[in-house]
Amino acid sequence: MSTQVTEQEQTEDPAEDQSEHQQRRLAEKAERREARDRMRERAETDLEKADTVFDLKVFRYDPDIPEKEKPRFDTFPVPFTKGMTVLDALMYARDHYDSSLTFRHSCRQAVCGSDALFVNGTQHLGCKTQIVDLGDEDDARVPGTVRVEPLPHQEVVKDLVVDMEHFYDQMNAVEPFFDPDDLPAPDEEQRQARENREKIKMSTRCIWCGACMSSCNIAAGDNEYLGPAAINKAYRFAMDEREGEGKKQERLEIIEQEHGVWRCQTQFSCTEVCPKDIPLTEHIQELKREAVKNNLKFW
Amino acid sequence: MYEHDVIVVGAGGAGLRAAIAAHEEGADVALVSKLHPVRSHTGAAEGGINAALRDGDDWTDHAYDTMKGSDYLGDAPAIETLCETSPEEVIQLEHWGMPFSREDDGRVSQRPFGGLSFPRTTYAGAETGHHLLHTMYEQVVKRGIKVYDEFYVMDLAVTDEADPENRECHGCVAYDIKNGEIVGFRANNGVVLATGGDGQAFDHTTNAVANTGDGPAMAYRAGVPVEDMEFVQFHPTTLPSTGVLISEGVRGEGGILYNAEGERFMFEYGYANNAGELASRDVVSRAELTEVNEGRGVEDEYVYLDMRHLGEERVLDRLENILHLAEDFEGVDGLVEPMPVKPGQHYHMGGIEVNEHGETCVSGLYAAGECACVSVHGSNRLGGNALPELIVFGAQAGYHAAGRDLGEALVETGPSAAIEHEDDLGAPVEPGALGPTDDDVAADGGERAADGGQLATPAETVERTVEQQRQRVERLKGRDGRNHAEIRDKLQKAMTRWVNVFREEEGLKKALEIIRECREEYQHVAVSDPSDTYNTDVIHTIETRNLIDVAETITLGALARDEFRGAHWRAEHQERKDDEWLKHTMVQWSDGSPELYYTDVILEGAEKAYEPKVRSY
Numbered sequence: 001m002s003t004q005v006t007e008q009e010q011t012e013d014p015a016e017d018q019s020e021h022q023q024r025r026l027a028e029k030a031e032r033r034e035a036r037d038r039m040r041e042r043a044e045t046d047l048e049k050a051d052t053v054f055d056l057k058v059f060r061y062d063p064d065i066p067e068k069e070k071p072r073f074d075t076f077p078v079p080f081t082k083g084m085t086v087l088d089a090l091m092y093a094r095d096h097y098d099s100s101l102t103f104r105h106s107c108r109q110a111v112c113g114s115d116a117l118f119v120n121g122t123q124h125l126g127c128k129t130q131i132v133d134l135g136d137e138d139d140a141r142v143p144g145t146v147r148v149e150p151l152p153h154q155e156v157v158k159d160l161v162v163d164m165e166h167f168y169d170q171m172n173a174v175e176p177f178f179d180p181d182d183l184p185a186p187d188e189e190q191r192q193a194r195e196n197r198e199k200i201k202m203s204t205r206c207i208w209c210g211a212c213m214s215s216c217n218i219a220a221g222d223n224e225y226l227g228p229a230a231i232n233k234a235y236r237f238a239m240d241e242r243e244g245e246g247k248k249q250e251r252l253e254i255i256e257q258e259h260g261v262w263r264c265q266t267q268f269s270c271t272e273v274c275p276k277d278i279p280l281t282e283h284i285q286e287l288k289r290e291a292v293k294n295n296l297k298f299w
Numbered sequence: 300m301y302e303h304d305v306i307v308v309g310a311g312g313a314g315l316r317a318a319i320a321a322h323e324e325g326a327d328v329a330l331v332s333k334l335h336p337v338r339s340h341t342g343a344a345e346g347g348i349n350a351a352l353r354d355g356d357d358w359t360d361h362a363y364d365t366m367k368g369s370d371y372l373g374d375a376p377a378i379e380t381l382c383e384t385s386p387e388e389v390i391q392l393e394h395w396g397m398p399f400s401r402e403d404d405g406r407v408s409q410r411p412f413g414g415l416s417f418p419r420t421t422y423a424g425a426e427t428g429h430h431l432l433h434t435m436y437e438q439v440v441k442r443g444i445k446v447y448d449e450f451y452v453m454d455l456a457v458t459d460e461a462d463p464e465n466r467e468c469h470g471c472v473a474y475d476i477k478n479g480e481i482v483g484f485r486a487n488n489g490v491v492l493a494t495g496g497d498g499q500a501f502d503h504t505t506n507a508v509a510n511t512g513d514g515p516a517m518a519y520r521a522g523v524p525v526e527d528m529e530f531v532q533f534h535p536t537t538l539p540s541t542g543v544l545i546s547e548g549v550r551g552e553g554g555i556l557y558n559a560e561g562e563r564f565m566f567e568y569g570y571a572n573n574a575g576e577l578a579s580r581d582v583v584s585r586a587e588l589t590e591v592n593e594g595r596g597v598e599d600e601y602v603y604l605d606m607r608h609l610g611e612e613r614v615l616d617r618l619e620n621i622l623h624l625a626e627d628f629e630g631v632d633g634l635v636e637p638m639p640v641k642p643g644q645h646y647h648m649g650g651i652e653v654n655e656h657g658e659t660c661v662s663g664l665y666a667a668g669e670c671a672c673v674s675v676h677g678s679n680r681l682g683g684n685a686l687p688e689l690i691v692f693g694a695q696a697g698y699h700a701a702g703r704d705l706g707e708a709l710v711e712t713g714p715s716a717a718i719e720h721e722d723d724l725g726a727p728v729e730p731g732a733l734g735p736t737d738d739d740v741a742a743d744g745g746e747r748a749a750d751g752g753q754l755a756t757p758a759e760t761v762e763r764t765v766e767q768q769r770q771r772v773e774r775l776k777g778r779d780g781r782n783h784a785e786i787r788d789k790l791q792k793a794m795t796r797w798v799n800v801f802r803e804e805e806g807l808k809k810a811l812e813i814i815r816e817c818r819e820e821y822q823h824v825a826v827s828d829p830s831d832t833y834n835t836d837v838i839h840t841i842e843t844r845n846l847i848d849v850a851e852t853i854t855l856g857a858l859a860r861d862e863f864r865g866a867h868w869r870a871e872h873q874e875r876k877d878d879e880w881l882k883h884t885m886v887q888w889s890d891g892s893p894e895l896y897y898t899d900v901i902l903e904g905a906e907k908a909y910e911p912k913v914r915s916y
């Protein structure tokens with residue numbers, strides 16, 4: 001489990017008195033050792049007290065550090081507590097064993113979309129995935145091992161952090177902003193039917209986590225494919241009655257391009273992994289139908 | 300060095316609105332944030348946005364409700380700006396495509412909310428903040444506004460005149476998380492801080508992990524006073540293991556609170572004989588903790604919130620989201636068993652002192668949103684008033700920073716506004732910096748070098764700050780020492796133990812002692828991850844320093860204010876003391892030796908004067 005890298009030599013300050021410098025270094029080292037021991041002790045006490053302990057197996061990689069240049073897995077024993085999520089377990093491992101363990105996270109409640117991860121072979125949001133739900137399906141039990149990897153099909157930056165730039169580029173490619181043909185006076189709202197708001201409701205729930213894109217075989221093979229999240233974003237505006245027909249026409253042209261909706265082979269993998277339960281495949285299918293209708297109109 | 304007219308730090312609701320406003324004004328503006336904008340915690344807001352939109356409602360009524368809710372500690376010019384401007388800002392959001400919930404006639408829906416005299420809370424499902432955040436980010440994309448995401452702002456580039464009111468802010472310094480480079484940002488016109496909450500100063504909070512009070516801590520160390528820091532809102536129903544919020548809607552629909560003995564304690568122990576579970580947030584939070592302290596809590600920690608009797612159909616229809624939250628974050632099925640809940644830190648009324656244009660006393664430095672205190676919430680924020688604050692004052696700060704003339708501000712800022720100084724606080728330890736620290740910038744963090752900054756050019760001021768922060772990170776990474784997580788843990792536990800819902804003089808003093816210990820331990824902190832790539836160890840370590848400063852100001856304010864007002868409860872002082880305490884608490888860093896002083900509350904509005912009354916509902 002050792003993930004400690006070799007101690008970095010500090011650059012020598014020639015002006016500083018050598019013995020004093022060394023003494024300070026030794027004191028620092030001793031302090032660090034004590035602190036590390038205390039962290040371990042805390043973990044050991046937790047482990048002894050815990051009814052259940054499981055192994056958190058985490059993918060590690062850092063291009064900057066010789067020991068981590070070659071990807072590997074580290075295993076951390078984690079004491080299970082009721083309600084523990086995959087994110088809780090990662091934070092426990094980081095704060096008790098290795099502060100260099102790196103992953104994105106912020107809200108802890110499935111709205112910021114930072115912590116989409118590959119857990120036991122499937123895309124999950126770390127914060128909303130209960131450890132017990134990863135065990136035996138018939139019997140909510142803590143599994144012996146939980147394996148956490150970065151999202152597949154995205155470049156790994158470090159440990160569980162992937163490069164999201166490509167995902168953001170695809171989102172930006174569909175003109176992802178409201179653009180109505182005309183607007184009422186500045187003190188007057190646009191009207192929108194309840195049914196229309198209901199129609200776009202699920203599509204507006206996207207939190208940009210990237211789980212769908214990572215699960216999609218087509219996106220894996222075609223780097224230019226817009227992908228489920230971006231097409232869903234286009235759907236959100238194309239179906240919004242406040243925008244008007246002119247803009248809808250433009251939107252359909254965007255999603256109909258070579259790497260647009262027609263690439264989707266309706267495998268439903270995106271829909272299965274979406275943590276916000278957005279019917280992504282259905283939205284893509286509906287846009288295909290809209291596009292066909294639209295083309296017939298001009299034919 | 301990057302250069303823009305206006306630099307906005309933080310890209311949540313207030314930051315995005317400020318950037319759009321500055322852009323509208325023709326400025327070259329950039330957003331700098333440690334998170335990608337859509338990851339900001341504005342996205343977690345559930346309730347809604349208060350705006351007087353309809354016949355029968357008037358913004359002056361909204362202002363009256365807000366002043367009453369603030370327990371007469373809000374400033375009238377700020378409250379009036381909020382309430383008068385909110386309707387046009389909400390319509391603006393609608394024009395930007397925000398998917399508000401709708402009435403049968405297609406207009407934006409509004410619902411009743413606690414403390415409001417009219418149903419004026421506009422909303423978009425129970426995910427209003429998510430939609431507000433995404434709608435505004437879409438507008439940022441549309442305008443092509445430059446975003447530096449995953450850049451962590453570590454310090455402000457401020458000149459070092461003796462009087463903070465003579466200082467100028469010329470930019471800031473950020474850590475590029477992707478590659479570990481430390482870069483300067485030069486702002487020709489202004490820097491707007493919009494860094495959000497600081498709930499991570501507490502052990503149990505609804506705030507995100509990223510809400511570490513970076514803005515208040517940086518502004519404070521640059522000499523800007525922080526205002527009314529003792530006022531922290533605790534929400535009574537949060538899940539024990541994560542702090543995830545369970546909306547007031549559960550109690551609104553008839554949810555019942557029980558203690559471990561199955562007693563409906565809100566009634567049985569007389570905490571609120573009329574309103575019961577629906578009493579105000581502070582009352583319910585105190586009741587829950589009293590139950591736990593008197594041994595009637597579950598596992599000595601929490602109480603139960605039960606909605607089983609509402610029936611599956613009603614729960615699925617109106618509270619479906621709550622079932623998901625309880626299941627996903629606590630592993631509890633709300634239809635089968637009661638949900639464990641306890642009070643959690645939720646919102647900070649206090650923050651960086653600004654006037655109604657978002658200006659601090661340091662020229663060129665602005666703040667807006669939760670990190671600021673303008674002050675509209677006073678000692679207690681009403682539900683539905685946080686989101687309008689973001690858009691109204693985000694816009695004000697953005698316009699002003701970009702040069703728009705907003706007239707003369709009525710709220711005064713800076714130490715010259717002091718009406719009285721606190722000389723006899725009775726703190727058990729000296730707060731602030733640990734005295735001369737042999738130029739150890741690693742531990743000192745944001746200390747401004749005293750080398751005649753007023754003579755330096757703006758670019759030199761930024762460069763000098765870059766160099767300091769470079770040394771700071773090198774030092775943190777180059778040495779051996781303690782892990783920050785241990786210190787943060789100790790700080791959070793002390794705050795939740797002693798500066799929580801219940802505050803006693805001895806406890807507050809104890810907290811100050813522990814905060815002092817944390818400061819001393821932080822002198823020996825080190826970053827053990829040597830990597831330049833995505834080094835979150837560096838970020839978290841610096842955040843912890845910010846939390847120490849913020850926690851200290853909260854506790855100092857809480858010790859000073861010996862009365863019970865709004866969210867601030869003192870065991871020994873059970874009444875609101877208007878004769879003595881109708882004033883704002885200010886803490887000023889004063890180059891390392893914090894000073895406490897007071898300023899006037901402005902109860903005179905443009906329309907009318909607000910007369911303090913008993914706050915009863």
